[in-house]
Amino acid sequence: MHEDLMQKISQLLDDELPQKEALSLLQKIRTRSDLNNKMRRYEAITYAIKNHEMSVSSTSDFVASVSSRIQREPTYMIPNAERRVVRERRLTRSHKIAATAASVAIIAFVAHTQRHEPASNIQVATAKPPVKQVPQMAEIETPRDSYPVNQQINDYLQAHSSIYTTNDQAGFQPYAQVTHYSQK
């Protein structure tokens, strides 16, 4: 694994990585399990360092194993008081610490993912889109206007194509180039 990738993961966790690089890194993490493991480990370490009170396992599958244990936990359909008793019986102190660390790691990962992923990156489900994928660099963040837009934009649209005339509302102000008369 390249040193610069590890450096970037560290920057990402510290929220110091620029948005475009963060997006690119997250896409790599999604597809590469080694990077994913590295990020989970870094998250756990970061959490431990910042909280100064607990030590966590440094094995690469630590968080995953805890997550899978949580997944295997049965769902208790009994009142809360009884459930608490059962849980206390079943879980040891180390399990509780591990579960806490896993929860924090998962929350941190989800928060990072949601913050860095732009809406434009969402793939809209269409049948067999015929276009080639192009690099993200070609995309420009564009504020979206909804109708009605200001008069200048409206005039530009109408001058650009007659299609926008056909879609326009009645009573729009025709631009001066056109001939305008009333049949009344």
Add this chain to the structure above:
Amino acid sequence: MTVVVRFILLFFFSIGSASAEDSKLTAKQILANMIQAMGALNYEGTVVFLRNSKLETMKYFHAAEQGREQERLVSLNSPLREVVRNGDQVSCRYNDTQTVVFDHRPYERSFLVNFSRSLDELANLYDFALSGEEDVAMFPAYVIDIRPKDEFRYARRIWVEKLQFLPLKVAVYDLSGALLEQVVFTEQHVKEALPFSEVQSANANSQSQAIKDNNPGKLRFIVTNPPVGFKEIYFARRTMHDSRLPVDHLLMTDGLASISVYMENKNPDLASGPRSVGVVNFYSRNLDDYQVTAMGEVPPLTVKTIAEGIGIKYGSR
């Protein structure tokens, strides 16, 4: 394997491929037939426009007789109106106010899909592919993909009816493959003849002029290094926004996608930078005392590239 043997194998392989291709139509041939059918046939139907997340259902008529063409759209929902294209002239009549608006649009051919250059020219910018066959409005249709060769234009897909070669559906996709807009016939009928609607003619427009080769007109600006394939085709000086101040309007096209470039006095209402309205992307910037805006149904990068390439031609009026 010797060079001679390779040559012989290649030769026979080429002959075999050509023979197989002769029995089917290529995407380019289907599009050529479609363009011809759109201009020559009399047909009508109900067409749905999906643009900017809005649905608009209209009756569509195309009448052709002795080289003369008329295209009509009649809205089925409020505001009721009729849009008529007679050659270069487009009129829009609103039923409630009985107002008719005329415009001169020499660069547009159709409300459905515009091919303003030959397919051979377009082949430098787009790949044409026959991607399958589907039914649209109960008609079997060829599915033709028009894929851009770079990131400066959007992809299109056209469903062409197999017997008459009329377009049944046209869709535009953004760079990620998401659907941006589409035009779909829900029914279509080819007729022996269709009546021409009478529209009162408008006065000749004295403020516009067509841009021809070697004659850029009185453009007050120049677009340097536009994305490949985009050429200037039309220039008009218009008065807009009731300001009575002239706005220079330059239209550029690659033969399928078009971009308008506007230059007018600075306007604080329109912020510099990118913006979009539905499928249309804008990019504005200030240039000395002027504001220039490039806009069109193209990716944001395209309008930004064009806007940033605009320079003022000092001394021109």
